[in-house]
Amino acid sequence: MSEQKNLIEVCFSPVLFPYYQNDDSIVVVVDILRATTTICTAFHNCVKELIPVAGIEEAREYKKKGYIVAAERDGIILDFADIGNSPENFAPEIVKGKTVVYSTTNGTQAIEMASSCSKVAIGCFLNLDALSEWLTLQGKNIIILCAGWKNKFNLEDTVFSGALTEKLLNTGKFDTICDSALASADLWNIAKNDIINYMTKAAHRRRLKKMKLDHVIPYCFSLNRTNVIPIVSKNKIINISSDLII
Amino acid sequence: MSEQKNLIEVCFSPVLFPYYQNDDSIVVVVDILRATTTICTAFHNCVKELIPVAGIEEAREYKKKGYIVAAERDGIILDFADIGNSPENFAPEIVKGKTVVYSTTNGTQAIEMASSCSKVAIGCFLNLDALSEWLTLQGKNIIILCAGWKNKFNLEDTVFSGALTEKLLNTGKFDTICDSALASADLWNIAKNDIINYMTKAAHRRRLKKMKLDHVIPYCFSLNRTNVIPIVSKNKIINISSDLII
Numbered sequence: 001m002s003e004q005k006n007l008i009e010v011c012f013s014p015v016l017f018p019y020y021q022n023d024d025s026i027v028v029v030v031d032i033l034r035a036t037t038t039i040c041t042a043f044h045n046c047v048k049e050l051i052p053v054a055g056i057e058e059a060r061e062y063k064k065k066g067y068i069v070a071a072e073r074d075g076i077i078l079d080f081a082d083i084g085n086s087p088e089n090f091a092p093e094i095v096k097g098k099t100v101v102y103s104t105t106n107g108t109q110a111i112e113m114a115s116s117c118s119k120v121a122i123g124c125f126l127n128l129d130a131l132s133e134w135l136t137l138q139g140k141n142i143i144i145l146c147a148g149w150k151n152k153f154n155l156e157d158t159v160f161s162g163a164l165t166e167k168l169l170n171t172g173k174f175d176t177i178c179d180s181a182l183a184s185a186d187l188w189n190i191a192k193n194d195i196i197n198y199m200t201k202a203a204h205r206r207r208l209k210k211m212k213l214d215h216v217i218p219y220c221f222s223l224n225r226t227n228v229i230p231i232v233s234k235n236k237i238i239n240i241s242s243d244l245i246i
Numbered sequence: 247m248s249e250q251k252n253l254i255e256v257c258f259s260p261v262l263f264p265y266y267q268n269d270d271s272i273v274v275v276v277d278i279l280r281a282t283t284t285i286c287t288a289f290h291n292c293v294k295e296l297i298p299v300a301g302i303e304e305a306r307e308y309k310k311k312g313y314i315v316a317a318e319r320d321g322i323i324l325d326f327a328d329i330g331n332s333p334e335n336f337a338p339e340i341v342k343g344k345t346v347v348y349s350t351t352n353g354t355q356a357i358e359m360a361s362s363c364s365k366v367a368i369g370c371f372l373n374l375d376a377l378s379e380w381l382t383l384q385g386k387n388i389i390i391l392c393a394g395w396k397n398k399f400n401l402e403d404t405v406f407s408g409a410l411t412e413k414l415l416n417t418g419k420f421d422t423i424c425d426s427a428l429a430s431a432d433l434w435n436i437a438k439n440d441i442i443n444y445m446t447k448a449a450h451r452r453r454l455k456k457m458k459l460d461h462v463i464p465y466c467f468s469l470n471r472t473n474v475i476p477i478v479s480k481n482k483i484i485n486i487s488s489d490l491i492i
Contacts, residue, residue, distance in 0.1 A: 013259075013262060015262060016397065016398065016399075020398070149425075150265065151265045152262065152425070152426070153258055153262075153425055153426045153429070154425045155428065158425075177449055177452070179398070179399055179400045179404075179449050179450075180398070180399045182447055182448075183399070183404060186432075186436055187432060190432055202428075203423055203424065204425075206423070
């Protein structure tokens, strides 16, 4: 008899998550532009831990208590926050060894929504290989949860979901019967040879360009720059890989 | 100044529809396997009108009043219904000139959800060209609403959405800045040269196969077999094209 394979599903919006949710699966939260890319950068730069908060008022309360607060909505830094949601805001001299409170338009809401599941990991192109290896060792079903844009489908999170799906299927330990996972893998295969060019059509890229934030795009789509595995543990995000350097 | 183009959006699930909804847009409801394919077949075979009902009890009440009722859930004909949801159930000798009450797993729920918008049309591969020509004449923004499978994304509705998006964009009268529409068009371009083969991987095709209903697949993916334009009008579906024969 052949070995039982674990299943991969992709969920294109936090609003659809209740239809995919399975408390025993590992959920990989994805928000390529920019929350999960920024979280991986923060851990690569040795932040101690992140406290994700979905609401603005909660973030403000943490600021009053003296925490460093990173908070934005629609790409604009909130007036009380120390820094925004760009990977470059999380430089080592700012975050190394620190606890940082973190609130964004889409990403932290998706993390909060996933938190009822047994394990929640943070994925982006920067930690694709490391994450894939770690997921393969866990022996669990996987739900890749795209943060999307205000609950709508977006291309960048989908294409990453396809990259991760393909990598996991290639291990021989996983299978999928999920149409979203199959569509994501097909889109990744269209995009992968020139991903920056493919992404020129994505709505969120245009949004960032309008706000002059699009200089981070090449960084957000660069592969395997870190081995961090950020996971959600007791309402905080911590890194469970100590091997940071590639 | 260039002419203002109308916009196309694609919504992958009824649950996401509130984030796309715009009461002035035309909504095209899509449920390729099988509701919207069956509806176009019924009008091609000269049904007078369809009464879509989302609930089982409502369908049962119509049966008591003497209507012909087509009703299924998860591919199985309900015990009180006259016929199911397969295109072949709507043969001319059964439906010609008749009013038929119609209730299905996904399709009629999507139609009900769309009904607050100004115009709701029924789309499938069978009426692709006719629908596209009619939509182009209306001068409105378009939302293509995929019925999906129990609120999840599905491949067959998405690939049709891509075919319709591509056809509308090719008229030069439409534009899109919607990531779902762009992704759908890319998937259609992967699938279109051998759509039956591409669809072998779709979850719902496997579901139909298990129920021995998969003989309708080639029909459901065949292009331009009718010129019917079924639209929703005062809680009924009627055909606004009288030119049925291709």
